[in-house]
Amino acid sequence: MTSDGGRWGDAGRQTVGVCLMKTEEGEATVAYLSERAPQLRIQDRGAFYLVEGEGEIRIGMPEVSEYLGRDLPVHTFLVTMSSYYGRVHLDEDAFVVSAAMDQLENRDAS
DSSP: OOTTSOOSOSSOOOEEEEEEESSHHHHHHHHHHHHHOTTSEEEEOSSEEEEEEESEEEEEHHHHHHHHTSOOOHHHHHHHEEEEESEEEEOSSEEEEESOOHHHHHHHHO
């Protein structure tokens, strides 16, 4: 609520984020995102990286693997990711954190 008793907005909060440990995998992910997703905000927080964006962050495992120089399976990536905020889903080859509320949108379509 705002100070005048109103709502923050109809759309809700759209900011999503991922915290990545400073590992080889985390460094490769940050390099990939810095180059391929310049709209994201990436902060070096000493022991970890904070990656934030509006609406969605999509991290393609094949692309990060290229930066890493070896295959990066999603289960190994998940160990590097220490936390997130947003709604997570895994595509065939990507980790995605999104502000979309698909479960509610699908229910409304019925």
